[in-house]
Structures are given as C-alpha cells and as structure tokens.
Amino acid sequence: MGKEAKDFKNEVVLYAKMMDEKGLVNSVEGNLSVLDRSTGRLYITPSGRRKRFLTEETVAVLDNNEKQVEGEYKASSEYRLHLAALAARPDCNAVAHIHAPYLTAYAYCGKDIKLKCSTTFAMLFGEIPCLPYGRPGTVHIFDGIEEALKDHDLVLLANHGCAAVGKTLEDACKLVEAAEEVLKIYHLTREIGPVSDIPEDELEVLGELLKNR
Numbered sequence: 222m223g224k225e226a227k228d229f230k231n232e233v234v235l236y237a238k239m240m241d242e243k244g245l246v247n248s249v250e251g252n253l254s255v256l257d258r259s260t261g262r263l264y265i266t267p268s269g270r271r272k273r274f275l276t277e278e279t280v281a282v283l284d285n286n287e288k289q290v291e292g293e294y295k296a297s298s299e300y301r302l303h304l305a306a307l308a309a310r311p312d313c314n315a316v317a318h319i320h321a322p323y324l325t326a327y328a329y330c331g332k333d334i335k336l337k338c339s340t341t342f343a344m345l346f347g348e349i350p351c352l353p354y355g356r357p358g359t360v361h362i363f364d365g366i367e368e369a370l371k372d373h374d375l376v377l378l379a380n381h382g383c384a385a386v387g388k389t390l391e392d393a394c395k396l397v398e399a400a401e402e403v404l405k406i407y408h409l410t411r412e413i414g415p416v417s418d419i420p421e422d423e424l425e426v427l428g429e430l431l432k433n434r
C-alpha cells in the first residue's frame with residue numbers, strides 16, 4: 222500500500238522536531254518538505270512557527286497548482302525553492318532547507334566548500350557548491366539550483382543557508398547533519414593545525430566511491 226497523507230505529514234513533523242532539537246532550525250529559519258509524487262501534493266512546514274510545536278494539522282499542503290489546500294497556517298514562503306529542487310531531481314522526494322551555522326557561515330562568505338582533510342566529506346560530498354545570492358521568497362533564491370543539483374545533493378544559498386535533497390527527509394537531513402559535523406571538526410582542526418590533507422590519488426578513489434553510490 223502506498224503512503225497516505227498522514228504518513229507524509231508525520232514525516233515532516235518528525236524531522237522538523239528533530240532538526241529543532243539539534244538547534245538546526247528555529248521559528249523563522251529553515252523548512253522541510255516531502256512531495257507525494259502520485260498526487261503532486263507538497264507537504265511543507267508552515268511559515269513562522271516553532272518547529273518543536275508542529276502537529277500533523279499544522280503541516281501545510283499545496284496541491285499541484287501551488288494552492289494551499291490544508292494546514293492551519295500559511296506554507297513556508299520558500300515553497301518555490303522546494304518545488305524547484307524537487308523538479309530538478311525526480312529521483313528525490315524530500316527537501317531540507319536549513320540554516321545550519323557552519324554551512325551558513327560559508328554561504329555568508331559566498332564560498333564553495335572543498336575540503337580535502339575528511340574521508341566523510343570526500344565520500345559524501347566531494348564539494349558543496351554555493352549558488353549566487355537571490356532574494357528570499359522570490360524565484361531568485363534558487364537561481365542555478367537545477368544545474369548544481371545535477372552533481373550534488375547539498376548546495377549552499379549565498380548569504381542565506383543550505384538546501385539538501387533526498388529520497389526521504391531522513392536522507393536529506395542526514396546530509397546536512399554530516400556536513401555540519403565535518404565543518405565543526407574542521408574548524409577545531411584549524412586551531413590545532415596544520416591540517417593534513419588526504420593525498421590526491423586517494424581523494425580520487427574516494428571520489429569514485431561517491432559517484433558510484
């Protein structure tokens with residue numbers, strides 16, 4: 222039996238709360254969504270609500286004309302970003318748009334992330350590209366996302382935050398958590414220094430593992 226509306230709502234509520242507990246989202250920053258590809262309905266966190274207090278009734282549901290058909294509160298204003306990411310990646314059904322502090326710090330600098338010192342980073346990401354600045358709530362916040370998501374599951378949005386795609390919210394959120402953890406450790410590493418990079422030929426092997434995942 223396929224998933225029902227309540228399953229999609231549950232998934233959004235569960236991961237929104239989990240990300241809140243980890244301090245990765247707050248009342249005004251971050252939103253999560255799941256797309257039911259059989260109906261075209263998007264289930265997304267509502268705007269301006271504390272994620273910890275979300276219930277199934279508060280999850281906003283948009284039909285395939287982007288019209289809100291369920292939910293006590295207005296859908297996140299970033300729903301277009303979610304739809305663009307999901308259109309770019311038909312193999313994915315979930316988007317986590319999160320302002321995780323270490324990732325967002327790179328986004329504030331407008332920098333792609335290329336680390337050579339972490340096996341986790343090499344095997345999960347290789348690189349995390351940063352999209353150009355675009356005003357939040359407009360279509361420009363995701364300019365370039367289609368191209369960037371061809372080769373990456375996690376991208377930075379300049380001066381704003383990051384967005385990850387996955388088959389499920391578990392997959393999307395775990396990418397954000399893993400990247401955030403690696404960057405946190407990288408900043409400790411720089412304190413100790415000098416950073417010891419993985420040799421280039423070994424990075425290539427790890428990169429191949431990433432491609433064949």
Ligand SMILES: [Zn+2]
Pocket residue numbers: 250251299318320381382
């Ligand atoms: Zn945002």
